[in-house]
Amino acid sequence: MEWDLTSVSDGQLAACQALVYSLLQRCDLMTSDCGYALAVVSSHPNAGVSHIQHLLTQMLNENEADCAIELDCDELGLVNPEQDHRPHQDSFGSPNGDKRSSLTARSGVARYRDRIGHLNALREAYRFVLLDCHSIRERTDLLGLARVVDGTIIIVECDRTTSAQVAELERSIEKYGGVILGSVLNKTFDSLPNWMRTLLEKAGV
Secondary structure, three states, rough: OOOOHOOOHHHHHHHHHHHHHHHHHHHHHOOOOOOOOOOOOOOOOOOOHHHHHHHHHHHHHHHOOOOOOEEEEHHHOOOOOOOOOOOOEEOOEEEHHHHHHEEEEEEOOOOOOHHHHHHHHHHOOOOEEEEOOOOOOOOOHHHHHHOOOOOOEEEEEEEOOOOOHHHHHHHHHHHHOEEEEEEEEEEOOHHHHHHHHHHHOOOOO
């Protein structure tokens, strides 16, 4: 499903565009032939992680067709990455098609436990892999993936997520070896919370 970007708030669109630009730059500087894996997470449930993940994926794919895939972190390890799933391709990020589906299909028997192997297989097939992670309040999946992925994007819900929650999440990610790429303010209204306004003013926005 593609969304009409005109229905997205200006602030949200600007934040996502800035992240996409940064990701494209980072990927261009990479010496590896593998893609770039990202975790998208929030401090609490219902902050809009899936919404922003989908928006970022759509924007990346508009820049380069089929270069990005979105996946729930629960899907990692559902196929055997040791099988020959690598698509043959003429150039990086442009595979010949049908073997990609096997990277995200459920096995129907038992979950394959090598999540890192599965993620690396996805990296070989896509330039960008965006993982929808549970909020840190629900589960701590992100902490196990923090060192494995190339970066984490934090979703901040307007008028609900507090500065203390964001600070604690950032500390946890960095404690477990993760890198924070940026944040997106979601569900914005006419006014911003004071702490977010202060941060924006300090950043010169």
